[in-house]
Amino acid sequence: xxxxxxxxxxxxxxxxxxxxxxxxxxxxxxxxxxxxxxxxxxxxxxxxxxxxxxxxxxxxxxxxxxxxxxxxxxxxxxxxxxxxxxxxxxxxxxxxxxxxxxxxxxxxxxxxxxxxxxxxxxxxxxxxxxxxxxxxxxxxxxxxxxxxxxxxxxxxxxxxxxxxxxxxxxxxxxxxxxxxxxxxxxxxxxxxxxxxxxxxxxxxxxxxxxxxxxxxxxxxxxxxxxxxxxxxxxxxxxxxxxxxxxxxxxxxxxxxxxxxxxxxxxxxxxxxxxxxxxxxxxxxxxxxxxxxxxxxxxxxxxxxxxxxxxxxxxxxxxxxxxxxxxxxxxxxxxxxxxxxxxxxxxxxxxxxxxxxxxxxxxxxxxxxxxxxxxxxxxxxxxxxxxxxxxxxxxx
Numbered sequence: 208x209x210x211x212x213x214x215x216x217x218x219x220x221x222x223x224x225x226x227x228x229x230x231x232x233x234x235x236x237x238x239x240x241x242x243x244x245x246x247x248x249x250x251x252x253x254x255x256x257x258x259x260x261x262x263x264x265x266x267x268x269x270x271x272x273x274x275x276x277x278x279x280x281x282x283x284x285x286x287x288x289x290x291x292x293x294x295x296x297x298x299x300x301x302x303x304x305x306x307x308x309x310x311x312x313x314x315x316x317x318x319x320x321x322x323x324x325x326x327x328x329x330x331x332x333x334x335x336x337x338x339x340x341x342x343x344x345x346x347x348x349x350x351x352x353x354x355x356x357x358x359x360x361x362x363x364x365x366x367x368x369x370x371x372x373x374x375x376x377x378x379x380x381x382x383x384x385x386x387x388x389x390x391x392x393x394x395x396x397x398x399x400x401x402x403x404x405x406x407x408x409x410x411x412x413x414x415x416x417x418x419x420x421x422x423x424x425x426x427x428x429x430x431x432x433x434x435x436x437x438x439x440x441x442x443x444x445x446x447x448x449x450x451x452x453x454x455x456x457x458x459x460x461x462x463x464x465x466x467x468x469x470x471x472x473x474x475x476x477x478x479x480x481x482x483x484x485x486x487x488x489x490x491x492x493x494x495x496x497x498x499x500x501x502x503x504x505x506x507x508x509x510x511x512x513x514x515x516x517x518x519x520x521x522x523x524x525x526x527x528x529x530x531x532x533x534x535x536x537x538x539x540x541x542x543x544x545x546x547x548x549x550x551x552x553x554x555x556x557x558x559x560x561x562x563x564x565x566x567x568x569x570x571x572x573x574x575x576x577x578x579x580x581x582x583x584x585x586x587x588x589x590x591x592x593x594x595x596x597x598x599x600x601x602x
Contacts, residue, residue: 233461234450234461234462234463234464235462235463235464235518236463236464236466237463237464237465237466237513237518237520238466238468238520239465239466239467239468239470239486239511239520240466240467240468240469240470241520242511242519242520242521242522243470243509243511243522245522246509246522246523246524246525246531247521247522247523247524248523248524248534249512249521249523249524249533249534250533250534250536251533251534251535251536251537251543251598252536252537253533253601254497254533254554254598254600254601255537255554255598255599255600255601256598256599256600256601257598257599258537258538258596258597258598258599259596259597259598260558260581260583260594260595260596261284261299261301261302261303261304261594261595261596261597262304262583262586262587262591262592262594263284263286263299263304263306263592263593263594263595264299264304264305264306264592265590265591265592266306268306268309269297269299269306269592270592271286271288271297271592271593272288272289272290273559273561273593274288274289274290275287275288275289275593276288276323276325277546277547277555277557277593277595278327278328278547279301279547279549279553279555279595279597280301280328280330280549281301281330281549281551282300282301283298283299283300283301283307283328283349284298284299284300284301284304284595285297285298285299285310285328285335286298286299287323289322289323293313294313294320294322294323295309295313296309296310296311296320296323296335296337296347297309297310298310298349298351304595308350308351309351310335310337310347310349310351311335311337311345311347311351311353315340317353318345318352318353319339319353320337320338320339320345321337321338321339321340322337322338323336323337323338324336324337324338324344324377325378325379325434326344326377326378326379326380326386327379327380327436329380329383331383332383333348333349334346334347334348334354335347335348335349336377339356342358342359342361343356343357343358343359344356344357344359344377344386355406357386357406359376359377359404360376360402360404360409362376362388362390362399362402376388376389376390376391376402377404378432378434379434379436379441379443380441381403381441381454381455381456384405384406385403385404385405385410385456386403386404386405387401387402387403387434387441387443387454388401388402388404389401389431389432389434389443389445390402390415391431392415392419395418395419395420396418397415398414398415398416399412399413399414399415400413400414400415400459401413401432401443401454401459403454403456410456411456411457413459417474417475418474418475419474419475419476420475431445431446432444432445432446433445433446433488433489433490433491435491435492435493435547436550437492437493437494437548440453441453441454442454442462442491442493444488444491445488446487446488446489447472447474447482447487448474448488449464449465449466449467449471450463450464450465451463451465451491463498463513467485467486470484470485470486470504471485471486472485472486472487483504483505483506484505485504486502486503486504487502487503487504488500488501488502488503489501489502489503489508490546492545492546492547492548493548494548494552494554494600494602495552495600495602496514496515496516496600496602497512497513497514497515498512498513498515499511499512499545499548500512500513501544507525507529507531508531509522509523509525509531510522510523510531510532510533510544510545511523526542528542530542530544531544532544532545533545538577538580538581539573539576539577540558540563540566540573540577540581541558541562541563541566543556543596544556548600549597552599552600552602553597553598553599553600554597554598554600555595555596555597555598556596556598557593557594557595557596558593558594558596559593560587560588560589560590560591560592560593560594561589563587563594564587564588564589567584
């Protein structure tokens with residue numbers, strides 16, 4: 208029976224790749240189940256050498272909640288906050304953490320945004336994006352002015368008649384002019400996966416070949432795609448999916464197939480099975496040597512990475528604190544959960560002051576050593592803004 212199931216899985220996977228114009232022979236197969244069963248203690252020094260700590264300036268204009276999104280560029284740290292429906296886009300100096308200005312303003316007026324956009328900073332045009340109440344992508348310059356707006360398509364779910372409009376399909380950029388959106392499959396029958404568009408037109412729609420018995424209007428976190436850039440290429444993976452794709456102007460090219468084994472959730476049963484019993488990708492990023500990812504499983508977040516040289520997989524052990532991350536053997540601070548990598552091969556992670564203070568209280572001997580070594584610690588209290596940490600990667 209297991210052999211029959213394996214054959215069927217291989218057939219379905221082959222059909223899926225052929226539908227995306229892929230070539231399975233070029234896809235690397237990564238088995239995660241064995242590594243998941245044997246998590247390890249992993250040292251931070253395996254990945255980074257020099258570490259820079261940037262405490263973000265704290266004042267009444269810049270209070271940053273824990274759920275904020277952080278983006279590190281060559282010159283700036285961009286913080287997108289959301290707290291009780293109140294949203295801000297804040298610009299800080301990358302080197303000093305000094306607050307520069309707020310970008311745009313939330314509201315219903317001209318040039319005001321409803322929510323911030325997940326589209327990253329455009330380093331070529333020096334632009335930051337947000338979304339308006341009228342379904343427009345608002346464009347801001349670094350002075351905070353709204354300098355342009357892009358009308359987005361009114362995407363409706365094609366799987367049902369009079370399907371619900373997909374509010375905001377744009378998530379990333381293929382280059383400085385082409386935006387990429389992921390179509391949320393509300394009904395389970397939508398035949399579209401990704402859309403490429405510019406300010407002037409829709410360039411291409413990539414098809415979706417998978418279906419499930421959905422309920423219109425139910426937004427499932429598994430449907431949200433994760434995008435990231437590495438080596439000037441754009442990659443994406445859907446939370447429920449086992450394939451990492453490269454996005455080009457004409458093709459979705461499968462790059463890695465992740466063998467979830469018994470932790471694989473069937474797409475066709477998205478609204479039937481208990482998703483807590485299966486892997487779901489909540490984050491993924493990459494640098495020159497490694498692909499880091501975070502998986503949600505049974506309400507725990509597991510940090511892991513793939514060594515691209517030999518395709519080996521390692522999961523970080525979950526500590527008593529509930530954190531699955533890298534052990535800071537450089538400065539002996541809290542465990543590290545990588546958030547992203549810059550194009551300059553730097554690892555970025557965030558330290559939340561309240562958690563740091565609690566950790567220092569729980570580890571008094573390490574706290575003494577840390578305070579003697581890291582002068583910035585003396586200015587941190589429970590009301591401080593987060594600390595952005597940038598580690599220079601070894602390779």
